[in-house]
Amino acid sequence: MKKRIEKMRGEFTVALQAAAVPEDAEKVRVAFLGKKGALTEVLKGMKDLTPDERREVGALSNALKDEFERMLATRAAELGRGEIEKKLAAEWEDISWPSGLSRGAAHPIAVIRRRVKEIFVSMGFEVLDGPEMEEEVNNFDKLNIPPDHPARDAQDTFWLDNGMLLRTHTSPVQVRGMLSHTPPFKFIAPGKVYRNEAVDASHEHTFHQIEGMVVDRNISVAHLIYSMKTLLTGIFEKEVEVRLRPGFFPFVEPGFELDIKCLICGGKGCSVCKQSGWLELMPCGMVHPVVLRNGGIDTEEFSGFAFGLGLERLVMMKYGIDDIRLFHGADLRFFTQF
Ligand code: PHE
Numbered sequence: 001m002k003k004r005i006e007k008m009r010g011e012f013t014v015a016l017q018a019a020a021v022p023e024d025a026e027k028v029r030v031a032f033l034g035k036k037g038a039l040t041e042v043l044k045g046m047k048d049l050t051p052d053e054r055r056e057v058g059a060l061s062n063a064l065k066d067e068f069e070r071m072l073a074t075r076a077a078e079l080g081r082g083e084i085e086k087k088l089a090a091e092w093e094d095i096s097w098p099s100g101l102s103r104g105a106a107h108p109i110a111v112i113r114r115r116v117k118e119i120f121v122s123m124g125f126e127v128l129d130g131p132e133m134e135e136e137v138n139n140f141d142k143l144n145i146p147p148d149h150p151a152r153d154a155q156d157t158f159w160l161d162n163g164m165l166l167r168t169h170t171s172p173v174q175v176r177g178m179l180s181h182t183p184p185f186k187f188i189a190p191g192k193v194y195r196n197e198a199v200d201a202s203h204e205h206t207f208h209q210i211e212g213m214v215v216d217r218n219i220s221v222a223h224l225i226y227s228m229k230t231l232l233t234g235i236f237e238k239e240v241e242v243r244l245r246p247g248f249f250p251f252v253e254p255g256f257e258l259d260i261k262c263l264i265c266g267g268k269g270c271s272v273c274k275q276s277g278w279l280e281l282m283p284c285g286m287v288h289p290v291v292l293r294n295g296g297i298d299t300e301e302f303s304g305f306a307f308g309l310g311l312e313r314l315v316m317m318k319y320g321i322d323d324i325r326l327f328h329g330a331d332l333r334f335f336t337q338f
Contacts, residue, residue, distance in 0.1 A: 001042065001049070001057050005064060008038055012068055022079045029072050039065060108338040109208055109327060112235065112315045113190050116210055119234040123227065125212070126187040130173035132194070133164050138172035142294040143251040158194050166194035170211035171251060174306055177213055178295025183302045184216035201323045208311035213287070215297060215304035224284060224305040228258055235318060236263065243278065252285025252306060263317060279317060282309050
């Protein structure tokens with residue numbers, strides 16, 4: 001009988017290991033510990049034993065019963081957990097997984113515009129906004145652009161049926177800024193501008209400018225150069241050399257073209273700077289007294305400077321991009337680089 005009990009432990013262990021679901025484990029329990037189970041049968045047969053044998057077998061089988069119950073409990077828990085895990089695995093979803101759409105990237109123009117704003121705001125400039133559909137007076141007349149100036153020609157300006165136009169530059173915000181502020185003031189005005197131009201590698205009909213204007217007492221060209229150098233050092237993240245050449249715009253006097261030392265060849269001359277060592281970057285100048293007076297400013301007391309930064313041009317120089325048409329394209333290989 002002792003041998004049978006020992007054998008039963010082996011059978012029980014094998015049967016229990018084979019159980020794959022909680023119901024199997026229950027079947028094993030019934031087979032061994034149920035009313036007609038194998039161990040129960042052994043206990044039933046004890047009445048035929050001598051008192052000594054009975055004591056021994058009784059102790060053995062009781063111990064075995066306890067052991068079986070412990071093993072059953074452990075196995076049932078294992079199988080139960082397995083069931084839950086299987087269920088969870090089937091239902092599991094990775095909520096951090098990107099959806100079908102790929103993540104967007106900031107447009108290079110937006111990246112640089114944000115940076116330019118940061119730099120000017122850190123110098124105390126206000127950021128102004130102006131309409132893209134503008135009055136002729138603000139876009140031309142008040143900026144001292146005479147009625148016969150070629151820039152007004154239908155070739156360059158998109159005229160609208162309502163007599164207004166799409167602003168050809170951000171300079172009309174100078175007019176709006178002067179009329180809504182009392183000097184001293186300094187502001188920038190980023191925005192889109194439009195020109196009726198044939199599109200090629202360096203011309204677009206729609207592009208971005210950031211206008212800048214400072215009006216205060218005793219403003220000189222030195223202030224202009226200092227501000228531009230601060231801007232360019234911030235954008236290119238290194239010292240850049242600048243020079244001013246005379247440039248003509250009716251709303252500035254004197255007017256300049258600001259050049260920077262070529263970033264590619266460092267001024268030695270290369271194909272990018274057409275061997276000159278310099279790159280033309282931004283028109284600027286001292287605000288024409290007529291323009292200041294049109295803006296209600298006393299030119300006895302105040303003077304100012306202004307600039308018109310072309311963002312496409314700046315971005316092209318910063319990243320070495322050679323075709324302006326890429327900005328309005330839809331090539332994600334281009335846009336996800338910035
Ligand atoms: N508004 C001029 C343009 O678009 C640029 C400019 C701005 C020049 C301010 C001088 C001063 O061409």
